Amino acid sequence: MSTIAGGRAARRQTLRRIRPRRSPAVPLLLAVGAGAAGVIWLWWSNTPSIADDNSKILNAGRITGLLAGYLMALVVLQMARVPALERRVGSDRVARWHAMSGRYTISLVLAHLVLIMWGYALQAGKSFGDIVQQTIDSINQLPDMGKAAIGTGLLFLIGLLSMGPVRRRMGYDTWYHIHLLTYAAVFLTFWHQLSTGNEFAVEPTAKTVWYGLYGSVTALVIWYRILSPIRLNLKHRMRVEAVIEETPGIVSVLISGRKLHRMGAEAGQFFRWRFLAPGMRLSSHPYSLSAAPRPNMLRITVKAIGDHSSALRDLRPGTRVWAEGPYGALTAGKRSRGKVLLVAGGVGITPMRALFETLPGAAGDLTLLYRANTTQDLALWDELAAIAEERGARLMYAVNSPEGERPDISAETLSRKLPDIDRHDVFMCGPPGFAQQVYEALRGAGVPARRIHHESFEM
Amino acid sequence: MKKSHPLRRVVLAGAATVSGIVLLLSLKPASDPASASAQGAAPQQSVAGQESPQGGSAQQSSTGAKTVTGDVAQTQYGPVQVRITVSGGKITKSEVVQIPSGGRSTEVSNASVPKLNQEAVAAGSANIDAVSGASYTSAGYKKSLQSALDKAKASGGGSAGSTGSAGAGSSGSAGSSSQAPAAQAKTVTGSVAQTQYGAVQVRITVSGGKITKSEAVQAPKGGLSDQKTALAVPKLNQEAVAAGNANIDAVSGATYTSTGYKQSLQSALDKAGG
Numbered sequence: 001m002s003t004i005a006g007g008r009a010a011r012r013q014t015l016r017r018i019r020p021r022r023s024p025a026v027p028l029l030l031a032v033g034a035g036a037a038g039v040i041w042l043w044w045s046n047t048p049s050i051a052d053d054n055s056k057i058l059n060a061g062r063i064t065g066l067l068a069g070y071l072m073a074l075v076v077l078q079m080a081r082v083p084a085l086e087r088r089v090g091s092d093r094v095a096r097w098h099a100m101s102g103r104y105t106i107s108l109v110l111a112h113l114v115l116i117m118w119g120y121a122l123q124a125g126k127s128f129g130d131i132v133q134q135t136i137d138s139i140n141q142l143p144d145m146g147k148a149a150i151g152t153g154l155l156f157l158i159g160l161l162s163m164g165p166v167r168r169r170m171g172y173d174t175w176y177h178i179h180l181l182t183y184a185a186v187f188l189t190f191w192h193q194l195s196t197g198n199e200f201a202v203e204p205t206a207k208t209v210w211y212g213l214y215g216s217v218t219a220l221v222i223w224y225r226i227l228s229p230i231r232l233n234l235k236h237r238m239r240v241e242a243v244i245e246e247t248p249g250i251v252s253v254l255i256s257g258r259k260l261h262r263m264g265a266e267a268g269q270f271f272r273w274r275f276l277a278p279g280m281r282l283s284s285h286p287y288s289l290s291a292a293p294r295p296n297m298l299r300i301t302v303k304a305i306g307d308h309s310s311a312l313r314d315l316r317p318g319t320r321v322w323a324e325g326p327y328g329a330l331t332a333g334k335r336s337r338g339k340v341l342l343v344a345g346g347v348g349i350t351p352m353r354a355l356f357e358t359l360p361g362a363a364g365d366l367t368l369l370y371r372a373n374t375t376q377d378l379a380l381w382d383e384l385a386a387i388a389e390e391r392g393a394r395l396m397y398a399v400n401s402p403e404g405e406r407p408d409i410s411a412e413t414l415s416r417k418l419p420d421i422d423r424h425d426v427f428m429c430g431p432p433g434f435a436q437q438v439y440e441a442l443r444g445a446g447v448p449a450r451r452i453h454h455e456s457f458e459m
Numbered sequence: 460m461k462k463s464h465p466l467r468r469v470v471l472a473g474a475a476t477v478s479g480i481v482l483l484l485s486l487k488p489a490s491d492p493a494s495a496s497a498q499g500a501a502p503q504q505s506v507a508g509q510e511s512p513q514g515g516s517a518q519q520s521s522t523g524a525k526t527v528t529g530d531v532a533q534t535q536y537g538p539v540q541v542r543i544t545v546s547g548g549k550i551t552k553s554e555v556v557q558i559p560s561g562g563r564s565t566e567v568s569n570a571s572v573p574k575l576n577q578e579a580v581a582a583g584s585a586n587i588d589a590v591s592g593a594s595y596t597s598a599g600y601k602k603s604l605q606s607a608l609d610k611a612k613a614s615g616g617g618s619a620g621s622t623g624s625a626g627a628g629s630s631g632s633a634g635s636s637s638q639a640p641a642a643q644a645k646t647v648t649g650s651v652a653q654t655q656y657g658a659v660q661v662r663i664t665v666s667g668g669k670i671t672k673s674e675a676v677q678a679p680k681g682g683l684s685d686q687k688t689a690l691a692v693p694k695l696n697q698e699a700v701a702a703g704n705a706n707i708d709a710v711s712g713a714t715y716t717s718t719g720y721k722q723s724l725q726s727a728l729d730k731a732g733g
Contacts, residue, residue: 043483047487048690050487050488052489059487060480064476064480100468103469107473108476198687
């Protein structure tokens with residue numbers, strides 16, 4: 001890269017490599033909508049008429065039930081780690097979809113339960129107040145309802161534990177392992193859909209479609225969450241090579257393995273790492289690569305925030321590593337322009353560091369803005385300076401003043417530093433508050449939203 | 460990175476879902492045009508059968524059996540409608556064409572309707588006892604039965620050819636006890652065909668080598684199947700009469716019931732033939 005001198009020819013060569021890949025989010029959302037319309041149509045075509053209020057309640061229960069059954073499959077699919085979702089749409093966005101559609105689905109399940117049981121109670125000559133007794137009766141009388149009741153209870157428990165205030169009080173690992181019970185809940189609630197669902201009892205095609213939907217989601221989960229990681233780890237056999245303290249509180253872990261460049265990881269992506277050391281086997285955490293993958297070496301750089309990240313410091317060389325990935329869409333594929341500004345906040349430097357090293361570009365095309373509390377907190381600074389010098393890239397930092405005053409990052413200061421900022425693609429990684437501030441400053445400086453690429457794991 | 464408004468999103472999603480469902484529900488008609496026409500068509504079909512050269516007409520007048528359908532009586536759990544066959548001034552048969560169904564109602568209906576039918580035939584009037592545990596259904600039944608009796612009276616005793624007459628077919632099914640019709644109308648009940656959703660059993664009335672009436676004495680029930688049964692059985696009855704054999708089309712959306720129906724129908728035809 002360093003041999004490419006600046007100038008027009010070099011820029012043209014750079015641009016030729018830029019083929020921004022569109023996120024498949026919009027077609028995917030359209031497909032999801034079409035599926036929902038199909039589910040509604042299924043109900044529509046199987047319901048000749050609605051005579052009275054009682055039937056209205058029952059039919060509202062059927063619609064909510066059908067939609068919940070459909071969305072349930074998609075909620076699981078979103079977490080199946082399908083590469084198209086993880087690497088093209090972006091793991092962060094998919095995780096937010098998952099949280100959103102999960103909440104919506106649980107609400108639909110609740111509405112379905114109440115409406116159907118209310119409708120049955122009315123039919124039996126009872127009132128809304130007898131809904132609990134009616135639910136018990138239905139569990140006893142209708143097929144697969146016992147299973148469905150357990151599954152629904154699990155779903156509500158999982159939904160409750162995933163609510164912000166409750167979740168923050170639990171350890172991530174505890175929460176995660178309880179969350180895995182969703183698979184059991186979905187399995188348990190599946191059967192009553194087919195055996196008591198009006199639409200499935202009479203429409204064999206609908207049954208086939210439902211089996212197809214749940215079957216393919218199951219296959220994808222098994223393939224991408226179990227078999228793919230097994231294959232990846234058997235092939236690459238990763239181990240901890242060394243642990244290096246970069247700054248107080250930030251460590252880099254070097255991971256060796258076989259043919260690591262064949263994993264298809266790109267700069268800007270991350271893996272979910274599980275270190276097979278005592279006390280760490282059960283938890284798997286996402287950390288970005290802080291350097292471009294080399295054939296025999298990967299590197300992650302981690303700030304000690306939680307138990308897991310703090311324990312990384314004490315990893316012994318030779319510890320087996322189980323990785324899943326690569327995930328993440330914050331890669332060179334997002335780029336649409338020749339000029340790129342990378343913005344890093346704190347330990348958000350890790351993917352930016354890898355991109356700074358690898359994004360194709362002529363001298364003067366790349367700029368990295370690095371925000372940290374103090375100059376001592378600027379981890380990997382020496383490497384960044386070396387890359388900047390070698391590539392003819394600009395490197396800037398913003399730290400608090402000695403009095404602890406925050407640096408001024410606004411539309412004006414950004415425009416002053418980079419007069420042609422509105423012609424840049426911006427890649428950004430940092431804590432949510434910082435990212436929000438920079439985003440607004442960038443928009444103010446004239447950078448269109450579609451050229452600000454950002455990953456955030458805030459729900 | 461656009462500012463997210465979680466609360467606004469929740470309200471929007473909730474409002475959109477609720478209004479979507481309310482819209483869907485309100486777009487559905489209150490009564491089913493398809494099944495209403497199927498029910499209306501069934502008697503006409505049997506009339507057509509009787510008008511055929513082979514003997515239909517012969518049976519009709521000799522007994523003066525007449526089928527009259529009463530008004531729909533609305534009950535708390537749904538509509539009740541009764542159809543009676545009157546012959547010689549007596550109710551020879553009483554059956555329901557509409558009855559509350561779905562979930563618990565099905566159980567109640569299943570338990571009470573045979574008793575009410577029996578009582579109606581025995582009493583010969585609408586002055587019948589309510590079935591305990593099914594007081595609403597019984598009341599609706601009596602109301603519809605009374606209106607059917609009124610209609611039968613109004614149309615004038617035993618005169619044949621009133622609208623919707625199913626003629627000998629019905630009298631045949633009641634005929635096991637008394638009134639033997641002039642022609643050899645014979646009622647045969649097929650064997651029970653088990654389907655995934657329950658038993659299906661068909662009873663046919665054969666007269667002059669033709670099926671003049673076909674009805675299901677058993678069909679899948681229970682919560683969710685009976686909506687389908689209500690839709691499919693009238694069509695299947697109609698088809699059986701029209702085809703004159705068990706080679707009838709399955710009703711789409713009720714494949715299992717249709718298959719069971721055909722099986723039982725075939726066995727009834729075998730019995731009738733032998």
